Amino acid sequence: MLKVVKVRLYPDVQQQQSLAQAFGSCRWLWNYCLNLTNQTYKETGKGLSGYEVKKIIPQLKKEYEWLSLTYSQCLQQVCLNLGVAFNNFFEKRANYPRFKSKHGKQSIQYPQNVLVADSHLRLPKIGNVSATIHRPIKGKIKTVTVSKNCSNQYFAAILFDDGKDKPISKTEGKAVGIDLGLTHFAVTSDGSKFARPRIFSKHEKNLKIKQQQLSRKQKGSNNCIKARRKVNSVYRKITNCREDFQHKLSRRIVNENQVVIVENLNVKGMMQNHWGAKSIHQVGWGMFCTMLKYKAEMSGKIYLEVDRFFPSSKTCHVCLNQVGSLPLDIRFWTCEHCNTTHDRDVNASINLRDEGLRILNLSAVEGLTSGTGDKACCPDVRRSKGGRKKSTTALSVGQEAHTVPSGQCG
Numbered sequence: 001m002l003k004v005v006k007v008r009l010y011p012d013v014q015q016q017q018s019l020a021q022a023f024g025s026c027r028w029l030w031n032y033c034l035n036l037t038n039q040t041y042k043e044t045g046k047g048l049s050g051y052e053v054k055k056i057i058p059q060l061k062k063e064y065e066w067l068s069l070t071y072s073q074c075l076q077q078v079c080l081n082l083g084v085a086f087n088n089f090f091e092k093r094a095n096y097p098r099f100k101s102k103h104g105k106q107s108i109q110y111p112q113n114v115l116v117a118d119s120h121l122r123l124p125k126i127g128n129v130s131a132t133i134h135r136p137i138k139g140k141i142k143t144v145t146v147s148k149n150c151s152n153q154y155f156a157a158i159l160f161d162d163g164k165d166k167p168i169s170k171t172e173g174k175a176v177g178i179d180l181g182l183t184h185f186a187v188t189s190d191g192s193k194f195a196r197p198r199i200f201s202k203h204e205k206n207l208k209i210k211q212q213q214l215s216r217k218q219k220g221s222n223n224c225i226k227a228r229r230k231v232n233s234v235y236r237k238i239t240n241c242r243e244d245f246q247h248k249l250s251r252r253i254v255n256e257n258q259v260v261i262v263e264n265l266n267v268k269g270m271m272q273n274h275w276g277a278k279s280i281h282q283v284g285w286g287m288f289c290t291m292l293k294y295k296a297e298m299s300g301k302i303y304l305e306v307d308r309f310f311p312s313s314k315t316c317h318v319c320l321n322q323v324g325s326l327p328l329d330i331r332f333w334t335c336e337h338c339n340t341t342h343d344r345d346v347n348a349s350i351n352l353r354d355e356g357l358r359i360l361n362l363s364a365v366e367g368l369t370s371g372t373g374d375k376a377c378c379p380d381v382r383r384s385k386g387g388r389k390k391s392t393t394a395l396s397v398g399q400e401a402h403t404v405p406s407g408q409c410g
Helices: 013-044 050-054 057-063 065-069 072-090 199-215 222-256 277-283 285-298 344-365
Strands: 002-010 106-110 120-123 127-132 140-148 154-161 175-180 184-188 193-195 259-263 302-306 332-334 341-343
Touching (some): 013 057, 050 072, 057 065, 057 072, 072 106, 120 140, 184 222, 199 222, 222 285, 259 285, 259 344, 341 344
Parallel strands (some): 175 259, 259 302
Antiparallel strands (some): 002 127, 106 140, 140 154, 175 184, 332 341
16 A cells, blocks of 8 residues: 655755755756657647656757756656646646746655665665654655755655555444534534634734735845745645645544545635635635545545535425525524424535435445445435546645534534
8 A cells, every 4th residue: 555754854055955956957857858749839839748748858958958957757757747837738637737936835856766875865876864753754756856845945755655455434333424514524424513713713813923024125136036935835834824724634534433424625716716715715624624534545445426416404404495696694594394403514514424325325336336235324315426536646744633622622
């Protein structure tokens, strides 16, 4: 089973210069090959594959001698990654490949010949780079991606195969439905409510001051670079706090449940509405669902998404009666058929759980999965038509400890 561990690197001054040279060479090669592919398509109507582009590297090394200072397999990996980027574009999994800038995050990829020791990584043409190995790495190393963020922090994402088989997903156990929202970040079908962390609001004033200071600096000056680093440090703090909250909450939910069911939200479409775009962007629903998915799969549990058009909020989970209209400002409503008073979010999470179990039960009957069929409890609602195509890669998981208790979230 493939796993990823992301570790912090501490290169010295000379190693930082070597990494900067490698970052620049790989970035230049990416832009050169992308431009060559675009021109070839305009002239001939056909593009270039990653393997075809890789054949021009020896000729480029003769013309640009400074390319030889970078490890050859890193340059080859750039061409292969460009081919993968075009395949993802044509299969509608990503946007068209873009040119890379020297500003922002930088990265290179080592496909092999990287040695991981107790306190350092040995990188080809770089040497032994000090690292904090906080998790054991036992298995065959596949690739190592070295990156530098906007705050000049260096990291290495180590992809390795531990030799173990992927656990078989089973449905026996507790199932939970999760309704994601803005009033509360997540509301589960068992009544737990997790408050939305207002991380951006806590740092918004500081960010505004740093951005004002940056706007007064002369572009390209050293003071402008220093001010930009201060702005990046605030954004890094916001990102770290958000990911910490999401890692802890996703780990808690996966540990306590066997089946995790959420709604397939159209986050990109919801961002078009300026009324709540800022709040939706800050909560990070997409990344949270990604964490739930890969953690459930690695633990032998089931992650399921219910269609976004399923009327989870407007359907009474007791009698399955559906109301015609339910504005967002109505948080509690009473069913006219059975006179049951519902909390809007809790009712939606229960309906998501029931619909997900019904789909699993139907799949088990059709022989598509090995789940049990004794938990289908919502036979009158329509079957989900499926959600978005989403490829989840293995991500590095930080320290995942206790999260906010449900009783403290209101």
